[in-house]
Amino acid sequence: MTTALYPGTFDPVTKGHLDVLSRACTLFDQVVVAVSEGNNSKNTLFDAASRVRLVEENLGSYRNVSVESFSGLLVDYALKKKASVLVRGLRAVSDFEYEFQMAQMNRHLDSNLETIFLMPNEKYFYTSSQLIKQVHLFGERETDLVPENVLTALREINRSNRGEDQN
Numbered sequence: 039m040t041t042a043l044y045p046g047t048f049d050p051v052t053k054g055h056l057d058v059l060s061r062a063c064t065l066f067d068q069v070v071v072a073v074s075e076g077n078n079s080k081n082t083l084f085d086a087a088s089r090v091r092l093v094e095e096n097l098g099s100y101r102n103v104s105v106e107s108f109s110g111l112l113v114d115y116a117l118k119k120k121a122s123v124l125v126r127g128l129r130a131v132s133d134f135e136y137e138f139q140m141a142q143m144n145r146h147l148d149s150n151l152e153t154i155f156l157m158p159n160e161k162y163f164y165t166s167s168q169l170i171k172q173v174h175l176f177g178e179r180e181t182d183l184v185p186e187n188v189l190t191a192l193r194e195i196n197r198s199n200r201g202e203d204q205n
């Protein structure tokens with residue numbers, strides 16, 4: 039039985055992430071979405087529990103996926119979960135340098151852990167959590183690049199930033 043970890047910050051989860059996850063689910067027996075707690079929660083828009091929930095609410099019919107948050111090194115968490123594969127999404131060439139460095143460092147730390155890159159559908163090639171936050175929060179423009187629950191969460195943040203009641 040092969041367990042794969044799909045790690046990331048997921049701040050917030052996008053349809054690009056969910057596309058990669060759906061591909062991983064067909065390839066591996068068990069997939070654990072590993073949501074990084076990060077070093078400093080102030081660096082993320084959503085806290086770890088919210089980021090986990092926003093992914094969980096989109097699992098639909100997948101039976102072989104779980105979502106957990108983790109802290110510390112990814113290789114240690116992979117060992118704990120008995121995972122032998124790390125899944126990362128690869129979009130444009132610009133992702134490559136960072137992903138290459140991370141994969142090599144993780145291999146250096148644990149040579150039994152293999153990193154596998156999956157490409158999302160091309161319609162999500164330019165989707166990133168970072169850009170989503172800029173468009174939705176700075177610009178208050180909406181896109182269909184995030185699932186409905188994330189759209190709702192971003193709307194709530196905008197309302198609260200405007201000082202409006204959330205009810």
Ligand code: PNS
Binds near residue numbers: 046047074113141
């Ligand atoms: O979605 P992201 O922000 O690109 O995900 C990055 C993440 C969380 C996978 C990466 O920062 C990570 O693995 N953090 C855990 C700490 C760690 O193991 N660092 C060394 C990896 S080279």
